[in-house]
Amino acid sequence: MNQSDRVAHDTGIMPRAVLIGMPGAGKTRIGKEASNILGIQFRDSDVALEHEQGRRIADIFQSDGEEEFRRLECELIVDDLEHFEGVLALGGGAPMTKRTRRALERYADRGGLLVYLDADPEEMMERASRSGNRPLLAGDAHARWMHLYEERKPVFQALSTRVIRTHGAPPSVAAQKLVAALRERRVLVAGANPYTVRIGEGSMEGLRETLGDEPVRVALIHTTSVQRHSDHARASLRSAHYQVTDITIPDAEAGKTISVANGIWERLSKEGFTRSDAVVGLGGGAATDLAGFVAATWMRGIAYVNCPTSLLAMVDASTGGKTGINTPQGKNLVGSFHTPRGVLADLRTLTTLPNDIFIEGLGEVAKSGFIMDGVILDLLEDHASQLRHFQGDAIDDGLRSVIAELIERTVSVKAEHVSVDLRESGKREFLNYGHTLGHAIEQLEHFRWRHGQAVSVGMVYAAELAHLLGYLDADEVDYHRELLTSLGLRTSWDGGDFESVLSLMHRDKKARGNTLRFVVLDHIGHPIHLDDPPADAVEEAFRRIRRP
Numbered sequence: 001m002n003q004s005d006r007v008a009h010d011t012g013i014m015p016r017a018v019l020i021g022m023p024g025a026g027k028t029r030i031g032k033e034a035s036n037i038l039g040i041q042f043r044d045s046d047v048a049l050e051h052e053q054g055r056r057i058a059d060i061f062q063s064d065g066e067e068e069f070r071r072l073e074c075e076l077i078v079d080d081l082e083h084f085e086g087v088l089a090l091g092g093g094a095p096m097t098k099r100t101r102r103a104l105e106r107y108a109d110r111g112g113l114l115v116y117l118d119a120d121p122e123e124m125m126e127r128a129s130r131s132g133n134r135p136l137l138a139g140d141a142h143a144r145w146m147h148l149y150e151e152r153k154p155v156f157q158a159l160s161t162r163v164i165r166t167h168g169a170p171p172s173v174a175a176q177k178l179v180a181a182l183r184e185r186r187v188l189v190a191g192a193n194p195y196t197v198r199i200g201e202g203s204m205e206g207l208r209e210t211l212g213d214e215p216v217r218v219a220l221i222h223t224t225s226v227q228r229h230s231d232h233a234r235a236s237l238r239s240a241h242y243q244v245t246d247i248t249i250p251d252a253e254a255g256k257t258i259s260v261a262n263g264i265w266e267r268l269s270k271e272g273f274t275r276s277d278a279v280v281g282l283g284g285g286a287a288t289d290l291a292g293f294v295a296a297t298w299m300r301g302i303a304y305v306n307c308p309t310s311l312l313a314m315v316d317a318s319t320g321g322k323t324g325i326n327t328p329q330g331k332n333l334v335g336s337f338h339t340p341r342g343v344l345a346d347l348r349t350l351t352t353l354p355n356d357i358f359i360e361g362l363g364e365v366a367k368s369g370f371i372m373d374g375v376i377l378d379l380l381e382d383h384a385s386q387l388r389h390f391q392g393d394a395i396d397d398g399l400r401s402v403i404a405e406l407i408e409r410t411v412s413v414k415a416e417h418v419s420v421d422l423r424e425s426g427k428r429e430f431l432n433y434g435h436t437l438g439h440a441i442e443q444l445e446h447f448r449w450r451h452g453q454a455v456s457v458g459m460v461y462a463a464e465l466a467h468l469l470g471y472l473d474a475d476e477v478d479y480h481r482e483l484l485t486s487l488g489l490r491t492s493w494d495g496g497d498f499e500s501v502l503s504l505m506h507r508d509k510k511a512r513g514n515t516l517r518f519v520v521l522d523h524i525g526h527p528i529h530l531d532d533p534p535a536d537a538v539e540e541a542f543r544r545i546r547r548p
């Protein structure tokens with residue numbers, strides 16, 4: 001599936017990408033090279049128009065004038081935006097025509113990839129002037145050129161959903177960036193404040209487009225274990241002229257505390273962060289939960305963008321707007337629903353991810369399979385061995401594409417639930433499958449157990465409970481154990497005691513008054529709420545996960 005399939009599957013045909021930018025930016029060369037690599041069609045609107053009209057653009061300008069040329073160009077582009085499926089490069093001035101601009105805005109709203117190719121203006125002029133077919137460059141070429149550049153640049157910037165800078169690098173580098181952008185998968189999270197989750201090699205390059213022009217200051221919150229990736233993000237943010245406040249937090253759950261949040265509030269105050277400034281959370285789920293919490297609480301809520309770097313953060317924690325910290329009373333008991341402005345899951349960051357952290361992420365992936373998407377379960381079954389032996393620095397193309405599909409599908413399951421129930425009053429609770437016991441295990445293990453591993457045991461517990469109450473049959477419970485074990489996930493737990501677990505499960509956010517509330521399956525792929533189950537079943541299911 002390509003970057004736009006999930007967003008635009010119901011809207012018919014459209015180009016895989018539209019390239020805009022000044023003449024000489026390299027739209028044709030870069031567009032052609034990227035299209036060749038991907039084996040898709042390329043079309044240049046100028047060449048197509050010349051072909052259609054049977055005359056050169058300069059001749060159309062000369063005989064019919066610019067207005068008529070723009071009208072013809074607009075007709076062609078509007079038609080292509082509905083009927084052409086490859087990479088479409090537009091003439092430099094095309095977006096300056098109001099009707100063309102509106103059509104491009106609609107294309108972007110449909111999830112289209114609108115790429116602005118930008119380069120050094122002098123360099124572009126040099127390249128453009130080598131072609132004799134540039135009627136707008138007649139006369140005092142340099143002054144005219146600079147004027148056009150100043151006039152068009154803000155329009156290109158405002159329209160584009162992606163900027164690729166081609167300064168000082170061979171066109172093949174820009175072509176590779178375009179290929180990565182074309183391969184990027186996107187999932188739209190609908191709701192009151194819709195946003196996009198971008199999944200691909202280099203998605204973090206989208207920081208500027210996602211943050212927009214409003215923020216002056218950006219707090220980049222990360223842990224030291226992802227330093228290489230945060231260095232990259234900081235450099236991109238600085239080159240986009242944000243004032244970056246770099247904030248390192250303690251690793252994993254040690255970062256999800258009120259004292260860490262307090263330290264960051266102090267920094268934001270010192271650096272003068274206002275309501276229009278922003279936070280970027282980069283790292284595993286603990287870092288993105290904390291960064292989101294800081295963004296949700298500073299001045300009662302400022303913008304934030306998540307750059308998840310662990311599998312679990314990519315498929316789950318970074319999306320959906322649940323932000324929070326742990327307290328001595330329990331896991332995630334203090335927090336807020338605060339929707340990110342966007343999520344950039346850059347697959348390059350997986351190269352440094354340790355095997356055990358990758359595997360725990362598979363726990364939440366499997367959860368999404370159990371509650372909704374059977375294809376996820378098939379993919380996990382078919383690739384269990386490769387996934388279990390994941391080595392970040394040695395992922396082959398086949399595994400890369402399986403992982404990307406698992407991420408896209410899991411995020412889509414999440415999006416489907418949160419877009420209709422942000423504040424978790426019904427459907428969203430299904431995402432909590434396995435978490436009622438899972439959170440209790442994490443707490444009782446003082447967070448030495450990883451979240452995804454605890455959820456894995458929690459799902460087996462929920463399956464046993466469902467079986468005891470006549471929902472799942474024994475084979476389906478076995479299937480839980482077999483699949484999770486094949487992925488390297490835990491299915492039993494011998495710590496704690498039932499009374500401590502029960503007390504923590506009563507503090508779970510799904511509990512109501514004095515009654516427990518679980519999510520169980522009545523068959524695979526079909527979750528239901530289970531309110532106030534019989535006490536003996538709750539205890540017997542616990543006994544059944546004690547077996548090794």
Ligand SMILES: NC(=O)c1ccc[n+]([C@@H]2O[C@H](COP(=O)([O-])OP(=O)(O)OC[C@H]3O[C@@H](n4cnc5c(N)ncnc54)[C@H](O)[C@@H]3O)[C@@H](O)[C@H]2O)c1
Nearest residue numbers: 225252284285286309310312313316317322349352353451
């Ligand atoms: N908000 C939500 O909806 C939501 C959903 C699921 C989980 N969560 C939360 O997410 C947390 C678990 O997330 P997690 O599994 O990512 O754990 P984590 O954040 O603790 O990260 C695990 C470890 O991997 C390191 N790491 C992350 N990415 C790396 C990379 N690319 N290279 C090298 N090291 C890397 C981290 O620094 C950390 O040491 C829990 O706190 C859980 O409650 C939140």
Ligand SMILES: O=C(O)C(=O)C[C@@H](O)[C@H](O)[C@H](O)COP(=O)(O)O
Nearest residue numbers: 316320322331332428431432435509
């Ligand atoms: O997004 C949700 O909603 C979820 O329940 C996703 C869970 O996988 C995730 O672990 C979440 O952090 C749990 O939230 P909590 O409210 O149960 O703490």
